[in-house]
Structure formats: structure tokens, C-alpha cells
Amino acid sequence: MAQTTPETTLANGLAMPLIGLGVYRSSPEETVTAVSAALATGYRLIDTAAAYRNEAEVGKALRQSTVGRNEVFLVTKLWISDYGYDEALHGFDRSMKKLGVDGVDLYLMHQPMPNEWERTVAAWKAVGRLYEEGRTKAIGVSNFSSELLTDLIERTGIVPHVNQVELHPFFTQPDLRATHQKLGIATQAWSPIGGVMRYVTDNPDAAPSPLSHPVVTGLAAKHGKTAAQVILRWHLQHGFCAIPKSVNPKRIAENFAVFDFALTDAEMASIDALDTGVRSGPNPADIDTRKYPLRIED
Template sequence: MTSTITLNNGVVMPALGFGVFQTPPDATAEAVETALRVGYRHIDTAAAYLNERGVGDGIRRSGLDRSDIFIETKVWISDYGYDKTLHAFEKSVRKLGVDTLDLLILHQALPGAFDKTIAAYRALETLLADGRVRAIGVSNFMPAHLDELLAATDVVPAVNQVEVHPYFSQPDVQRADVAHGIVTQAWSPIGGITSYRGDSSKTTFTDPVIVGLADGHGKTAAQVMLRWHLQEGRQAIPKSVRPERIAENFDVFDFELAADELASIDALDTGIRGGPEPEMITLESFGREIPEA
């Protein structure tokens, strides 16, 4: 296993990214600067997180060259539609303070208005062709969404960012991604969502199987889960604002899980989703205006 993943268009992406979902705008810059100092080189944000400016500030404060950092952001459903999505790109790069993006993805499918989803993706294809973005993709797309998108567009998504952790691994989505040459990006990769939604008494961090593996390797539960993702070929995007956790989550390249250990984590899947049901995403329920830059 290497520390990078090559996407289907040849672009090289770090295997481990740093996420800023639910990170307050005023805390984002410091968290990003800390992550880059630790060694992360991929920062994942989204227009709907409302913290792209903080990400840009953190990147500039790090002192690293722009070319050394892989920047990913997402277009929110309220900005779907060809022209609106092109404008969404402009809003994001202005907030981030950059000219180009390494990866731009659609944040959700809009099952009840898939024509808007297709138009938005065609805008991403234009940005890719124009060299404004290096790779394009999707997020929270189920196999049927991928099939419908691929039938109507030209560029196969480079990534599909979905909820994947030991308690919800979405094997059907992962199989569909592999079949199309799409990298699965894992959000909530260490099951943080299991700590604050559903039965909080049973979380991935205290699961006996995961804790047992952690003890055996002299690692933490989080490190074991991140290693599980990397060895199974997924990209993982952990998030934290605590410097010690940010560093801990990056310290996963000096040990290896055996095949039976990986299988024991695979077997923990409950089939219970923590995030929103993708088929239920509508503009009426989830639409929100994304501010101008």
C-alpha cells in the first residue's frame, strides 16, 4: 500500500485526506494549518460547510506551495444547473483564494430532479476540459445514480465520496465504484457519526473487535479503522480540530493489518446508515443558499 492513489484520469491523490465538515469557520484555518504541518496534503471541504475561506487561510498560513496541496470541494444542490454550477466553482475558488481545484465533486444526487444533477455534472466536465479543475466526481451517489449519470455524460467520476466506516460499509456502492474505475472516498471513516447519532452506547471507537486489534498493534481504534480503509483501497478523510487527534489520525503508515483482521472489521457492518438517505434528498428539504464570495 502506498500513501497515494492514482485516479482514473492519472491524477495522483493522497490516500489520506483531512476533512473540515462541521468545523466552525473561525476554527478552520488553525485546524488546516495544523494538519498541513503534521503531513496531510489533501484538504476536503464543501461550499455547504461555509468554511472554504478558513481552508484558504489555513493553506496560506502553512507556507506550503499551492502545487503541494490537493484541494477538494463540493457543489451544493442549490447551485445545480449548468450555469449555476459554473458560478458555484467561481464562488468556491474565490473563497479559497486559488485559481484551480484539484478535485470538484457534486455533494449529493437530486433523485427527483436528476436533470439538474446531470446539468451540474456537465458543468464540471467543462471545467475539467478548460483546466480549471484536475479531476471531477460525485458524493453520496448510489449505484442507480451512477448508472443514470454515466448514461448521460462523458467523463466517468474520479471519486464517489460516501459514508463508509466499520458499521456501515456500503459494499454495493463500493462494488459499483470499482466496476466503473471510481475511487471510493470515505466520509466519517472512523464512524464519528455513530457517536452522535443513533445508539451512542455502541460506537466504533469502543467496539471490542476494533479495540482488540488496536491493542494488538499498539495503535488506537481510530488508527486501525483508517488503516482498514487504506489497505482496502479507499481514500479516507478523517476530521478533527484537536491537534493531538489530527496527528494521531495521520500516523497510520507504519503497521499493517492481516487479511483475517481486515475481514473481522468487514464483518461489523450493521447496514444502518448514519447520514441522510440519498433517495430523500430534495431542494425543498435540503436546499440552502450558498453565499457569494
Template sequence: MPTIPHLTLNNGVEMPALGFGVFQTPPEETRTAVEAALDAGYRHIDTAAAYGNEREVGEAVAKSGLDVFLETKIWISDYGYDQTLHGFDKSAAKLGVEQIDLLLLHQALPSDFARTREAYRALERLLADGKVRAIGVSNFMVDHLTALLDRATVVPAVNQIEVHPYFAQREVQDFGAEHGILTQAWSPIGGITFYRDSGHTSTLQDPVIGEIARAYGRTPAQVMLRWHLQQGRSAIPKSTNPARIAENLAVTDFALTAEQLAAIDALDTGKRGGPEPDAVTLEAFGRAIPEA
């Protein structure tokens, strides 16, 4: 079983660098997928209130009896100080835990940033009360981070954003690095959302990545995950295929050269696959998160 490197967050908490993602995994498939991930050696699972599968993640982790780093996210519909405190209660109950390892705000809400700030103030309270071990954000751009840091008392430990060879968001990564905020990559191998919505072909078919993969007898996905690890990022690959789940973890026994890393960096298209962060509004994206 591979030994996964750990990253130390800005408050000293250690987190496995590779996490297993369950975005768009139906609840009925989530339990089996998480069990396969834990069997393969993952010890970090990433979910979110908006995914609708926190309960199944919690059930699989509880059944395993393993010590697993759990990460989840508060959805925009639960922003606001009291609402976010209750959002924690809902997520913790569904996950079946009293303490969550890493709790993020899922998106900035630029049209109502005061509500975003109040949500983050609730995360700071949860951290102070020991209900979470670390707090952070997701899909925050530089202007959102700047506005948040202007009032925050705790610097976010993590910013989970779309990062893959075709969309690297270097300015967001660099801003995070300057402020001690770890970049965590969702869609780390340029997932389905990216190629469907950006009009670009798949990173898995990219000739540059393919050539590097052949040189090591590896898959393109493994090369991309290695690229993330060597550049100091956390990455959250997802799959429901047990063979691919295990394959995505087998990336600790080879290393890319500086030239190969640079060649992958050069593939950036500047095209986003996910929604534009400033287009996220309660009117367009709000939905009630069920009680536990």
C-alpha cells in the same frame, strides 16, 4: 513526518490517500485546525461550499506556502449548468485559487435528476477548460451512478460516501471499482453522526477493533484508517484536536492481516448514519451558498 501513500485517479491525477476533513468545523476553528493538519503532514484538504468554511481553508493553505491537494463540493442549490459554473467561481474565490484539484457534486438530487446531470455537465466543462484537475460525486448510490454514466462523457474520478466498519456500502464500492471510480470515505471511523443517528454504539468502543488496536499498540481510530488504506480507499478523517489530527496520520508503519481486515468487514450493520440519499430534495436541504 509520515509519508502518506498516493492514489492515482482514473485520469492519472495523483491524490494523497488520506485527506483532512472540515465538515461541521466552525469557520473560526477551521483555520487553526487546517494549520495543525498541515503541520502534522496532511497535504490533502476536503471541504465543501455547504460547510461555510472554504475561505478559512484557503487562508490556512495560502499561509503555509505548501503544495496542497484541495477538494471541495458544489451544493444542490447551485445545480444546473450555469449555476454550477458559477458555483465553481464562488468556491475558487473563497479558496483563493484559480484551479481546484477535485470538484464533486455534493449529493444526487433524485427529485430533479436532470438538474444533477446539468451540474455534472458543467463539471465536465470545467475539467476540459483546465479549471479543475479531476471531477466526481458524493453520496451517489448505484442507481444515481448508473443514470449519470448513461449520459456523462467523463467517468467520475471519485465517489465520496459514508464508509466505516459499521456501514460499508459494499454494493456502491463494488460498482465504483467496476467503473474506475475511487471510493472515498467520509465518517471513516464511524463519526458522531453515525452513533447519534443510527442508535448504535461507537466504533471506537468496538471490542473487535479494540483487540486489534491493542495487538499493535495503536488506537481504534488508527486501525480503522489502516483498514481503509489497505482496501484501496481514500479516507477523510476530521478532528480539531492537534494530537488526534497527528495520530490519524500515523497509520503507514503497520499492516493488518487478511484475517483482521475480514473481522472488521464483518462488523457491517447496514445502518446508515447520514441522510438517506433519496430524501435529499431542494425543499428539505436547499440553502443559498453566499457569493465570494
């Protein structure tokens, strides 16, 4: 029997699983296999994006699975080339066509683009319309700072349900999390076990992966778990939604086997203390259509 995933309740009452599968940098062929393995294991949240160029393969895996569409919390994201009001509506329709679904459970704006803020605000208004029309059950943003969240809400009156951000033991974002708490925004962690440090980093001062830190490996040995399982348990106990990426069925299963142990308050605090305050992924303030000219094809 598949394990039931713990959930968090969004501000609108929607339940969102706290563990999901991310498919960033998964090739089309790998995506079908990974999503299929995740669903068979018990995962009920799948996170993709227009910019990942594997929405069609996620949709294929969903259709092939014996798990019903209504049992899966499906997330995708609007890419920056489709910011603007009409452009965002078109981008959503394109994603639904590729996924082969009528709507999603959570629709996110992929980046804030402070250098093209008017387009960002216009796109958020369009995303709000999609939510009002019931085409997505929840809406959110990704990589938004406290300041940009505040301005976005002041400009539109629409509060995101979720902000998906870089978050792992070496970059815990306590101030941003406090903003989320104040505004009723759920925290979703991309690169939850520090994968960004292995495959790309824009910051030469970024620390090595937390998977090899003695505090984490020591706790893994103590609990008879992997380092990744310890970190994912840390996310769960903080109430973060974590979306680890893997295309290895064995590792996908391992990443889900985190419900049969618990970290003590002292152990949680020891992981909290690893925070360096240093981002490893791209600085969202630097992202715009000039630096990232990728366009999504229909």
C-alpha cells in the same frame, strides 16, 4: 521530516493521497487551526465544501502554510442550491474566490438529488466542462448510488473519478464499491471512523460507533494503537481515501500516524465482518432543495 502519504491513482492518472483532513462542522476559527496543524503534520489532502461555509478559512490556512499550493490536493463541493448548468459554473467561481485559488484538484457534486434529477444532470455537464477547461484536475460526486451513477454516466458520457460516500466498518457498502471497481471510480470515505454516529444520525436503528467495538479495541490494544488508527489503517489497506475530521491538533497527528503498522488478512476480515448494512447519515435519496433549503451566499 513529514511522512509521505500513500496515494491512489485516479482513472485519469492523477495521484490522490489516501489520508486527508475533513472540515465538516469545523467553525471558521477552528478550520484555520485544524488545516494548519494538518499541513504541518504531513497531510496533503484537505476536503471542504461550499455548504461547510469555511472555504475562505481553508484558503487562509493554505496561504499561511509553508507547504506549497502545488503540494496540496484540494477538494471542494458544489451545493445542491447551485445545481443546473449555469448555476454550477457560478458556484464553482464562488468557491474559487472564497478559497483564493484559480482551481482545485478535485471538484465534487455534494448530493445526487434524485427528486431534482434534471438539475443534477445539468450541473454534472457543467462540472465536466470545468474539467475539460483544466480548472479542476479531477471531478466526482458524493453520495451517489450505483443506479444513479449508471444513469448519470449514460446521460452525459462523463464518468466521475471519485465518489465520496459514508463508509466505515459498520457501513462498508460492498455493492457500491463493486460498482466503483467496475467503472474505475475511486472510493473516498467521509465519516471514516464513524463520526456521523456521534454528531448526527437520521436512522434510529444505527449502531453505536465502531470505535468502541471489542474487535476494534482489541486490535488497538494488540498493535499499541488507538481505535481510530486501526480503522484508518483498515481504510488504507482497502485502498479507500479516508478524510477524518478533527479540530484537535493532537488527534489530527494521531490520525495520521497509521503508516508504521499493518493489519493481517484475518484482522482485516474481522473488521469487514462488522458491517451492519445500516446507514447512519442522511439517505441521499431524500435530499433535495425543499428538505435542505440552504443557499450559498456570494
